Structures are given as structure tokens and as C-alpha cells.
Amino acid sequence: MNLIRKSFHFTSTTTHISQVLAKKAKARTIIVKLLSTAGTGFFYTTRRPRTTPKLSFMKFDPRANQNVLFNEAKINRPN
Template identity: 45%
Template sequence: MAKGKDARPIVRLVSTAGTGYTYVTRKNRRNDPERMSLRKFDPVVRRHVEFTEAR
């Protein structure tokens, strides 16, 4: 049971505030082939910042 190219891979979202805080989520590779970018809460700086997909 090999897991080849999954349609929904697990991606790591890293804070752009430079705190090192990360979120882990899944994305649909067919609908969103480019890098994911979401605005989420960073508890280290205690505000909402942009999180980008790390490879």
C-alpha cells in the first residue's frame, strides 16, 4: 500500500512574523497548485499574521 502522489498532501504553514510558529493542514493539490497563504493567529506575537506554505 504505497502512498504515491496524494491529492491532499499535508503542508506546514510558517508564520511570516519570524516567530517560528507553525500550523499543519491539508490542501487539495488539484484546486490549489501554487503555494498556500492564509491569515491566522500567531500566539507568540498575539496577533493575526500571514502564514505561508513551507516546502
């Protein structure tokens, strides 16, 4: 009976190994913010592959009521 109990005993190294193996890989695509260069503060969000350079598009800014250049900006996320 004693042998059966010992065989099912988990040590702290077993849980440590499972925590190391559970790491997630980085996503292939990231969410980016396209910010208007007109200075209105209007932005679009889109996804792009991690390997491509920064995006810039001519898109419609409803606050400026015209097509303006939108450049990729950093998304400010709270911690």
C-alpha cells in the same frame, strides 16, 4: 506426480511482475506547513489538494500575540 510439482513452481519472473504491479498512486491531498511571517517559528499544518497553488492565510500567532500572514513552507522530513 512430477507434473503436479512443476505446475506449482514459481519462477523469479512471477515475483518480479507482482512487485511491479504493487506500486502505489500519489495521494490527491498533501500535508503542508503554514509558517508565520512574524519570524517566531510558529506554524500550523493543514492539507490541500495537489492541484491548487500555494496557500497563505491570515491567522493568529500566539507567540506574536496578533494576527499575521502565514505562508506555505516545505515540511522537513527525516529520511
